[in-house]
Amino acid sequence: MTNILIVVVVILLVATLVQILRVSELLSEIKNKDVNEVTDKDNNTQGILFLIVGFGFLIFVIWQMVTWNHLLLPPASSVHGTQIDFLMKISMGLILVVFFVLSPILFYFLYKYRGKKSNKAYFFSHNNKLEVVWTVIPTILLTVLIIFGLKTWDKAMNVEVTESTTIIEVYGQQFNWTARYSGLDNNLGKANFKLVKGRNTLGVDMLDSNAADDKMAREVHLVIDQPVLLKFRSQDVIHSAFLPHFRVQMNCVPGMTTQFGFTPNKTTAQMKESEGEDFEYILLCNKICGASHYNMQMKFIVETQEEYDVWLASQESLETKLLTQK
Amino acid sequence: MSEHHKENFITKYVFTQDHKMIAKQFLITGMFMAVVGMLMSAIFRVQLANPGETSILYNLLPGAWLNDSGGLNPDKYLALVTMHGTILVFWVLTAGLSGTFANFLIPLQIGARDMASGFLNMLSYWFFFLATVVLLSSLFVETGPASGGWTIYPPLSALPQAIPGSGTGMTLWLISITLFVVGSLLGGLNYIVTILNLRTIGMTMQRLPLTVWALLITAILGVLSFPVLLSCGLLLIFDRSFGTSFYLSDIIINGEVLHNEGGSPILFEHLFWFLGHPEVYIILLPALGIVSEVIAVNSRKPIFGYKAMVGALLLIAFLSFIVWGHHMFMTGMNPFLGSVFTFTTLLIAIPSAVKVFNYLATLWRGNIRFTPAMLFAIGTVSAFITGGLTGIILGDSALDINVHDTYFVVGHFHIVMGLSAIYGMFAGVYHWFPKMYGRMMNKNLGYLHFWGTFICAYGVFFPMHFLGLAGLPRRYYSNSAFPMFDGLSDINELITFFALAGAIFQVFFLFNFFYSIFKGTKATQNPWKSNTLEWTTPVERIHGNWPGELPVVTRWAYDYSKPGADEDFILQTEPLKEGEIEH
Ligand code: HEM
Ligand SMILES: [Cu+2]
Ligand SMILES: [Cu+2]
Numbered sequence: 006m007t008n009i010l011i012v013v014v015v016i017l018l019v020a021t022l023v024q025i026l027r028v029s030e031l032l033s034e035i036k037n038k039d040v041n042e043v044t045d046k047d048n049n050t051q052g053i054l055f056l057i058v059g060f061g062f063l064i065f066v067i068w069q070m071v072t073w074n075h076l077l078l079p080p081a082s083s084v085h086g087t088q089i090d091f092l093m094k095i096s097m098g099l100i101l102v103v104f105f106v107l108s109p110i111l112f113y114f115l116y117k118y119r120g121k122k123s124n125k126a127y128f129f130s131h132n133n134k135l136e137v138v139w140t141v142i143p144t145i146l147l148t149v150l151i152i153f154g155l156k157t158w159d160k161a162m163n164v165e166v167t168e169s170t171t172i173i174e175v176y177g178q179q180f181n182w183t184a185r186y187s188g189l190d191n192n193l194g195k196a197n198f199k200l201v202k203g204r205n206t207l208g209v210d211m212l213d214s215n216a217a218d219d220k221m222a223r224e225v226h227l228v229i230d231q232p233v234l235l236k237f238r239s240q241d242v243i244h245s246a247f248l249p250h251f252r253v254q255m256n257c258v259p260g261m262t263t264q265f266g267f268t269p270n271k272t273t274a275q276m277k278e279s280e281g282e283d284f285e286y287i288l289l290c291n292k293i294c295g296a297s298h299y300n301m302q303m304k305f306i307v308e309t310q311e312e313y314d315v316w317l318a319s320q321e322s323l324e325t326k327l328l329t330q331k
Numbered sequence: 332m333s334e335h336h337k338e339n340f341i342t343k344y345v346f347t348q349d350h351k352m353i354a355k356q357f358l359i360t361g362m363f364m365a366v367v368g369m370l371m372s373a374i375f376r377v378q379l380a381n382p383g384e385t386s387i388l389y390n391l392l393p394g395a396w397l398n399d400s401g402g403l404n405p406d407k408y409l410a411l412v413t414m415h416g417t418i419l420v421f422w423v424l425t426a427g428l429s430g431t432f433a434n435f436l437i438p439l440q441i442g443a444r445d446m447a448s449g450f451l452n453m454l455s456y457w458f459f460f461l462a463t464v465v466l467l468s469s470l471f472v473e474t475g476p477a478s479g480g481w482t483i484y485p486p487l488s489a490l491p492q493a494i495p496g497s498g499t500g501m502t503l504w505l506i507s508i509t510l511f512v513v514g515s516l517l518g519g520l521n522y523i524v525t526i527l528n529l530r531t532i533g534m535t536m537q538r539l540p541l542t543v544w545a546l547l548i549t550a551i552l553g554v555l556s557f558p559v560l561l562s563c564g565l566l567l568i569f570d571r572s573f574g575t576s577f578y579l580s581d582i583i584i585n586g587e588v589l590h591n592e593g594g595s596p597i598l599f600e601h602l603f604w605f606l607g608h609p610e611v612y613i614i615l616l617p618a619l620g621i622v623s624e625v626i627a628v629n630s631r632k633p634i635f636g637y638k639a640m641v642g643a644l645l646l647i648a649f650l651s652f653i654v655w656g657h658h659m660f661m662t663g664m665n666p667f668l669g670s671v672f673t674f675t676t677l678l679i680a681i682p683s684a685v686k687v688f689n690y691l692a693t694l695w696r697g698n699i700r701f702t703p704a705m706l707f708a709i710g711t712v713s714a715f716i717t718g719g720l721t722g723i724i725l726g727d728s729a730l731d732i733n734v735h736d737t738y739f740v741v742g743h744f745h746i747v748m749g750l751s752a753i754y755g756m757f758a759g760v761y762h763w764f765p766k767m768y769g770r771m772m773n774k775n776l777g778y779l780h781f782w783g784t785f786i787c788a789y790g791v792f793f794p795m796h797f798l799g800l801a802g803l804p805r806r807y808y809s810n811s812a813f814p815m816f817d818g819l820s821d822i823n824e825l826i827t828f829f830a831l832a833g834a835i836f837q838v839f840f841l842f843n844f845f846y847s848i849f850k851g852t853k854a855t856q857n858p859w860k861s862n863t864l865e866w867t868t869p870v871e872r873i874h875g876n877w878p879g880e881l882p883v884v885t886r887w888a889y890d891y892s893k894p895g896a897d898e899d900f901i902l903q904t905e906p907l908k909e910g911e912i913e914h
Contacts, residue, residue, distance in 0.1 A: 022842055026773055030852060041771040041852060043700050047778075051701035054782065055709070062789055073797045076818050078733075086733075093730055100720040107716050110691055115709060120631070120698040125899060126892040127696035130633040130914045135692070136685070143684040150727065151677050155670050158729035162666035179493070179584075198581040199588065237663075241584045242487040243596055245661060245736065249802035252733045256662045258596055259486060260580030263663030283814055291736045291804045293480045294487060295494045296405040300812035 045121050052119030059112030063105065078249055079280055082271040082307070085161040086252030092157045096150060161252075164266035170232045173225060175288070176207050177237070177244035177257040180297035182288060183207060184225045188218030188322060193236065198259075201240070205327055217324040220317070224304040225288070227269050228313045234266040245292035248305065250276075256292060269307045276307075346457075348449030349874055353456050354435035355767060358760070360463060361427020362841070367467075368418035371411045373834050378403045380820075380827035382809040405808040409478040410496050412806060414470070416481030417504070421511060422466070424614040424752045426459050429515075429553075432617055432759050433522045433546045435767065439865035440540050442531025442882050444875040447524040451517045458514030462507045469503035477504035480806060482603060485578040485596050489570045492585045502571070505564050512557045512564075519557075522550040531864075533884035538903070540863050540888040541634060544641050545620025548648045549613050555652070556609040563602035570594070597662055604655035611748050612651045616644060618755025619686065619715075622708040624888075625758045626690060628861045629705035630697030631899050633889035633914060636689045643682035643689075650679045660728045661735050669728045676726035683719050687712065698892070698899070702859065703777025704762035710754035710785050717789075718747025721796065736806075739799025745792045757781075757840070764844075765858050769870045770851030776843040780836055787833030794822050860900045863888050867904060886913055 033040040081090050166172075174185040174193055185207055187193045194209050194216020201208035209216050227233055237246055239257035246265075247254045255265040276284045290301035308316075347353060403411075434452065438445050446452045469476040478496025479488040483504070491498040526547045530539075539547075569575040570591075578599045579591035627634040634640060656664065656672035690712045699705070721743040724730050734740065757780075764772045803816055810816040810823065857866040864884070868876050882904045890901040895911070907913060 019842060022776075023846065026776070026846065026850075029775070039852065041774045043702055043774065047774070048699065048701050051706065051778070052699070058782065058786065059713075062786075065789070066793065069794060069797060073794075073822065076797065076822075077800045078802050089729055089732065092727070093724070093733075096724055096727065096730060100723055104717065104720055107687065107691070108713065111694070111709070111713060111716070114691065114694040114697075115699060118630070118694060118697045118699050120700045124698045126631040126698040128633065128892050128894055129635065129692070129696065130889065131636045131638070136636050136639050136689075139688040140681065140685055143681050147677050147680055147723075150723065151674055154673060154677075154727040154729050158670060158673065158727075159666065161729055161732065162669070198583055201583055201588075241582055242490070242493055243484055247736075247802075247804065249733060254661050254732050254735055258663065259582050260592075260595055261597075261663070285814075287813065287815060289802075289804060289813065292484070293409065293806045296409070296808075298409075299405065299807035299809055302813065 048119045048121065052116040055112050055115040059108065059115070063108060066104075079276070081250070081252045082269055082276065082286070083251040083253070084268040084270055085157075085164075086250075086267070087270075088157050088160060089252045092153060095153065099146065099150070161267075164232070164234070166234055166266065167232070170234050170266065171228070172234050172236065174207070174236045174238065175225070175246055175257070175303075176240065177246065177290065177294075177301075178240035179242065179295050180290075180301045182246075182290075182301065182303035184222045184303070185209070186220040186222060186317065186320070187215075188220060190215055190218060194219050194323070196238070198240065207238075209323060209327075211323065211327060217322065217328075219323045220320045221323065221326070222320055224306060226313050226316050227305065227307045228310050229272050229307050230268060230270055231310075232266060232268045234264055237263045237265075242294050243292045244290045244294050244301070247289045247291035248286065249289070250286050251305075254291060272307045272309065274308070346453060348445070348453050349872075350434045350438050350446045350449070350452060351767070351872055353452055354431050356456050357426060357430030357434060357459070358767075360460065361423050361431060362844075364418050364422040364427065364463065366837075366841070368415050368423060369834055369837065371415040371418075373831060374403065375408055375411045375415070376827040376830040378408060378808070379810070380824045382811050403808075406475060406478060406495055408808040409480075409494070409806065410475045410500070413478050413480055413483075413496065414466075414476050417466070417477070419749065420481060420610070420614065421508070422463065424748070424756070425515065425610070426511070428614065428752060428756050428759075429546065429549055429617050430456070430459065430518060431756075432542070432621060432763075433518065433550065435763060436542050436865065437522055437525055437546060438529070439766070439868065439876060440543050440863050440888075441526060441529060441534050442864050442877075442884060443525060443529035444877070444881070446521050447529060448521055451521050455514045455518035455521065458510050458517065462510035462514060465503055465507040465510060469500045469507070472499045472503065474498045474500055476500040482607070483567070484603075485567060485570065485599050486582055486584075489567060489578060490582070490584050490589075491571075492587065505568055505571075508564055509561065512561045515553055515557055519550040519553040522546060523554065526550075531881045531884060538884060538887045541623035541637070541640055541644075542617075542620040545616045545623070545644060548644050549616045549620075552609045552613050552616075552648055552651065556606040556613075559602055560606035563599060563606070566602075567599065597659070597664075600659050600662060601655070604658045605652075607658065608655040609648075609651045611744070612647060614748055614752045616648070618711060618752040618758075619644070621755045621759040621762070622690075622711045624863070625704050625708040625762050626693055626712075627889055627891060628762075628859050629700045629702055629708070630693055631700065631891045632693055632697045633891055634689070635692035635695075636685075637887070637889065637914075639685055640689055643685045646682040647679060650675060650682075654679065654726075657726050657728070657731070660731045673726060673728045677723065680719065680723055680726075683715070687716055687719070702761065703772070703774060703781060704758045706778070706781040706785075707754045707758035707761065710781065711751045711758065713785075714746050714750035714754060714788075717793075718743055718745075718751065722747060733802075734799055736804055737799035738795045738803045738805055741805050742792050742795030742799060745795070750788050750792065754784075757784075760844070762859065763865075764847065764851075765854035765870075766865055766868075768848050768851070769854055769872070770847050771854050771858065772847045772851060773843050776839050780839045780843065783836030783839070784833060787829045787836060790829030791826050791833060794826055798822060860898070862890060862900050862903050864903055867902060890914065 172187045176183045192215040194213040196208045237257040239259045244257040255263050286305035288303040474495040477500045566577040576591035576594035578596050579594045582589045654676045657676045884903045885906045892899045
């Protein structure tokens with residue numbers, strides 16, 4: 006029923022439009038004028054519209070920045086993340102300045118130079134000096150951004166792995182995440198997809214001496230101010246481990262291991278204080294991987310050393326889990 | 332040439348070798364696909380605003396996989412997003428845009444009777460047509476069309492067990508793209524040869540209108556990069572059907588252990604983006620060419636810095652081949668390699684900035700005439716400013732860590748690529764419609780179409796940046812699984828509102844287009860008072876373009892409002908006056 010109604014309404018609308026067009030064209034024929042000729046009056050209206058809508062758009066942008074500011078991610082909870090945030094501030098500031106200079110110029114010119122039959126444009130085909138200036142200025146700005154960006158990138162990606170770095174594996178599959186702690190020796194036991202079987206869901210090679218003390222977990226606990234190295238694997242398709250609050254992201258690719266090292270510097274409890282009781286650090290999947298891609302998550306918890314020790318002790322090692330229990 | 336052959340219906344409208352008719356075939360096919368692609372986005376925007384609800388929109392699209400049950404499930408959502416992206420990127424903005432305007436404008440603006448090979452040109456359209464049929468047929472497959480994103484990364488796209496869309500739908504997608512690439516290569520080679528060899532007397536490279544320059548560079552990009560996509564797709568076909576392991580290794584899917592070892596999906600990404608990045612310029616450059624022409628004509632001024640404009644196009648095209656890695660910062664590539672790609676990527680901002688400044692300088696002290704085409708050309712400039720700037724964030728690998736694959740990217744590329752190019756396409760249609768159909772499009776409907784589109788489009792895409800900065804990943808069926816995104820539902824509803832409103836404004840365009848083909852007021856020979864050669868041809872379409880001799884060119888295309896001239900335009904065929912210097 007609704008379908009028929011819609012069709013009828015559409016037909017009526019089209020018919021009305023045809024009639025309106027017809028009438029306007031006939032009218033102009035009577036007046037011996039071309040309807041489609043752009044008149045001075047049109048130029049005037051359109052020029053003013055550009056001024057109004059153009060500046061309206063700029064106000065809309067500012068309105069969004071003000072109203073939605075509280076929805077954006079809170080400041081980073083990691084050491085390198087703070088540097089990324091700083092770079093982001095600078096780059097955003099710069100592009101916003103350029104945006105708020107160029108757009109008004111565009112809209113103002115359209116208004117200012119709206120045409121009149123009696124006017125003539127100014128013949129101005131090139132000016133080498135001007136062109137050099139506006140090639141050089143962006144070049145300088147970009148050079149600064151490139152240098153600053155590369156420094157930040159370098160620091161974020163080339164982390165040193167020391168004795169005190171905790172090594173944790175994050176394993177993605179359709180559609181969940183599993184973590185594996187490396188245990189007392191801080192060495193992950195080898196793993197191979199052919200060994201995935203029963204409870205050994207990660208395919209850990211139990212003959213490897215590093216494997217016995219590894220621990221599997223469904224959530225990841227981290228110690229504040231303690232560097233951690235996440236190693237990523239995938240079982241089936243590409244996933245991407247995305248931890249927006251830490252400014253961490255890395256693809257998980259079947260057939261290879263990838264990694265990302267960082268140091269968390271705010272506990273979950275601290276974040277709950279500033280962001281509200283519901284706050285949790287969360288790991289999302291950020292590479293299309295199938296139906297439940299939109300719901301592939303794992304909780305991360307940053308806590309003090311004491312809390313962490315208690316939690317870790319309560320997790321069973323792979324040796325107990327896979328070898329001793331039957 | 333075949334201009335004296337007698338034409339019947341089939342050779343005139345179907346298997347035609349006349350470049351002007353082929354251009355219209357591309358245009359109409361492209362418009363049809365644009366409507367399909369837009370409807371798809373309307374459906375999934377409704378889902379994002381009201382998760383799980385049904386919509387009458389479903390009944391508008393065919394295919395049992397879509398409208399069997401009420402709501403939109405995640406598989407259908409991904410299928411729609413994938414087809415939407417594929418259709419808009421390849422069908423509308425590659426074939427629809429380049430196919431239409433390269434075919435239409437190249438011979439007319441360089442003073443040639445037709446393309447170098449009318450036959451190859453015809454084949455190019457029919458390959459595209461076949462590709463369209465195959466792609467649309469995949470909508471009727473029971474398991475649905477390809478659903479792994481328009482970037483079809485394996486293993487997701489390689490394994491039918493991974494998602495329903497990776498079955499028959501994916502096979503059809505690959506066949507379709509193969510046909511598509513063959514079509515674009517035939518077209519592209521033809522465009523290049525035509526521009527290099529068939530320019531009329533006096534039409535030196537320095538006198539070419541910027542449209543032709545842009546179309547030439549686009550064709551070169553296509554010829555160099557599409558074959559890589561073809562090989563990339565062929566290897567994927569091998570992996571899917573013949574048990575090879577180019578892209579596959581160490582996989583367990585649905586409990587099944589696959590034998591593949593030693594391949595890498597990252598190889599696919601490199602091959603894909605080696606096409607993929609130039610592809611975004613294949614989309615953008617023709618639009619910039621059109622816009623340069625339309626802005627100059629309607630400002631009644633020469634385009635400012637012609638040489639710099641050509642130089643910028645060349646530089647952008649060159650750089651576009653060495654930046655593909657910026658789509659792969661997060662694949663675990665060597666950080667040093669990431670640095671190199673950051674460097675090359677950010678360099679593209681320089682020629683892009685030069686283009687923007689030159690457009691502004693062209694408007695400065697002009698005598699601007701706001702035709703509907705001019706409004707859309709200005710829309711392109713505005714979108715290019717807004718969207719190009721966010722590229723500076725994405726191109727910086729350190730910042731990309733947190734915005735990669737989020738809605739920030741969706742906002743960026745829709746504005747810089749989607750809007751810039753679609754506006755350019757509209758500008759082209761409004762501007763050359765009198766040449767295509769011998770009639771005018773209605774001006775006031777054009778105004779209405781522009782303002783509705785301009786306002787709604789920013790209403791759709793600008794807020795997406797905020798979603799991205801809030802951490803929202805793209806390609807999510809619903810945002811309700813994470814409490815951290817609960818606050819974003821207002822933004823999503825606003826976006827959906829603008830998306831539906833924007834779609835309605837396109838009806839005015841479609842109506843205006845088809846109404847004017849048959850009923851529009853008759854066009855005069857040179858309605859916009861332009862300088863370029865296409866306006867020296869008769870209003871009636873004839874095979875061979877010029878009834879008598881080919882025109883002889885004596886000056887560049889941009890002598891608007893030249894001091895000393897009687898009128899504010901001088902045709903390219905008008906000889907230089909005594910003592911007059913060429914610009
Ligand atoms: C000027 C025309 C441009 C077009 C047509 C364009 C188009 C696109 C498209 C389609 C994507 C999305 C790819 C995907 O599906 O993942 C994209 C992403 C990207 N663009 Fe642009 N872009 C343009 C300008 C720029 C500029 C000026 C920059 C940098 C200075 C830039 C940097 C990037 C980067 C780095 C990405 C990848 C982001 C990510 O995956 O996180 N783009 N662009
Ligand atoms: Cu996923
Ligand atoms: Cu790119």
